[in-house]
Amino acid sequence: MIAKKTKTVFAARQASVGFGIIGTGMIASLHAKAITAIANAHLVAVYGNEPECVRRFAEEYGVKAYFSLDEFLADGEIQAVTIAVPSGYHGEVAIPAARAGKHILCEKPLEITLDRADRVIQACEENNVLLSPVFQARFSQPVRMVKKAMQEGRFGRMVLASAQMRWFRNTAYYTNSTWRGTWALDGGGALMNQAIHTIDLLLYINGAPDTVFAFAGTLTHSIEVEDNLCATVKFRNGSFGTIEVSTSCAPGFPRRLEFSGDKGTVAFEEGKITRWEFTEPLPGDEDAKNNFSGAGSHGGRNPAHIDSIGHELQISDLADAILTGRKPFLDGREGRRAIELISGIYESARTGRPYKFNS
Numbered sequence: 001m002i003a004k005k006t007k008t009v010f011a012a013r014q015a016s017v018g019f020g021i022i023g024t025g026m027i028a029s030l031h032a033k034a035i036t037a038i039a040n041a042h043l044v045a046v047y048g049n050e051p052e053c054v055r056r057f058a059e060e061y062g063v064k065a066y067f068s069l070d071e072f073l074a075d076g077e078i079q080a081v082t083i084a085v086p087s088g089y090h091g092e093v094a095i096p097a098a099r100a101g102k103h104i105l106c107e108k109p110l111e112i113t114l115d116r117a118d119r120v121i122q123a124c125e126e127n128n129v130l131l132s133p134v135f136q137a138r139f140s141q142p143v144r145m146v147k148k149a150m151q152e153g154r155f156g157r158m159v160l161a162s163a164q165m166r167w168f169r170n171t172a173y174y175t176n177s178t179w180r181g182t183w184a185l186d187g188g189g190a191l192m193n194q195a196i197h198t199i200d201l202l203l204y205i206n207g208a209p210d211t212v213f214a215f216a217g218t219l220t221h222s223i224e225v226e227d228n229l230c231a232t233v234k235f236r237n238g239s240f241g242t243i244e245v246s247t248s249c250a251p252g253f254p255r256r257l258e259f260s261g262d263k264g265t266v267a268f269e270e271g272k273i274t275r276w277e278f279t280e281p282l283p284g285d286e287d288a289k290n291n292f293s294g295a296g297s298h299g300g301r302n303p304a305h306i307d308s309i310g311h312e313l314q315i316s317d318l319a320d321a322i323l324t325g326r327k328p329f330l331d332g333r334e335g336r337r338a339i340e341l342i343s344g345i346y347e348s349a350r351t352g353r354p355y356k357f358n359s
């Protein structure tokens with residue numbers, strides 16, 4: 001994490017990207033905290049569709065308030081925008097932002113269907129702006145360690161890669177929102193909204209899927225999308241896996257991923273590595289579990305219980321990419337992978353048949 005103190009000390013010397021935030025809700029506040037905490041970015045303005053919230057937000061962070069998207073996008077001090085509006089509106093603001101020449105950090109999911117995500121990616125490519133879809137969990141230390149172990153071939157032949165998200169959301173979480181739990185604006189339920197991070201990690205670490213088969217149902221909430229879903233997956237590398245996701249499991253637990261090969265197995269729950277065993281141990285293996293033994297904050301019980309560290313690292317990476325002319329660590333193509341798997345899972349649940357992905 002880049003501490004505030006570092007920002008103060010180096011702010012005068014280091015180049016900094018001007019950001020504007022679109023939206024003033026829960027995750028927009030986290031974006032503002034993250035942008036103001038990092039050294040290579042600063043917050044310029046905010047735009048939203050609720051004028052009173054925009055005024056309050058702008059006052060809290062000492063930035064410009066905009067009530068028109070066109071005027072916000074015409075502000076030359078804004079080099080990049082973060083998109084923090086309901087998922088089904090992401091494209092509606094991302095495409096004009098790309099056309100206005102703004103680089104984009106877009107909350108997950110990039111969009112709620114593959115076609116719509118592709119239109120955002122295309123608009124960014126055509127207008128030469130960078131796009132970074134948010135998957136802040138990829139920046140966590142356990143994820144980096146497991147990815148490295150996979151790249152080094154430490155697992156041997158991969159056999160199983162599984163993900164479990166047993167979370168809890170109360171009735172008010174859905175009834176107090178105009179968009180959560182709807183196909184039109186959430187694009188799905190427990191899988192598309194909450195578990196998309198877990199799906200992204202599964203793909204990031206174990207690679208592309210070949211075939212899925214799924215069951216989905218709405219068991220404890222009055223919503224039109226699923227609150228519980230189970231899927232089995234065959235991956236292109238020949239391994240198998242299970243995906244269990246829920247927003248009905250009281251009182252809610254950290255998400256868990258486990259990867260096994262014929263030479264090793266690793267499991268982690270949020271920021272805590274719970275299993276790290278290889279047939280060919282390396283120095284440092286013993287410390288893997290001890291180094292990250294903190295429980296870590298997680299959204300399993302309360303959606304607001306996420307810290308801003310992952311967002312700080314991802315926004316800082318995007319700002320650095322803008323300043324140096326490189327690609328961001330997470331780009332549009334990476335952001336669409338989870339949407340593709342989720343779409344296939346929904347299609348299997350809907351038809352009652354396995355869904356095979358094009359290779």
Ligand SMILES: NC(=O)c1ccc[n+]([C@@H]2O[C@H](COP(=O)([O-])OP(=O)(O)OC[C@H]3O[C@@H](n4cnc5c(N)ncnc54)[C@H](O)[C@@H]3O)[C@@H](O)[C@H]2O)c1
Binds near residue numbers: 048
């Ligand atoms: N990365 C994460 O861990 C994480 C966590 C929570 C939410 N999210 C994502 O962030 C997005 C927003 O979620 P939230 O929980 O902040 O929602 P929210 O309901 O708290 O806030 C939504 C905001 O968007 C504004 N808005 C709605 N429609 C708009 C429009 N057409 N134009 C401009 N502003 C508009 C609303 O006024 C509100 O300020 C969603 O896509 C969600 O999936 C990501």
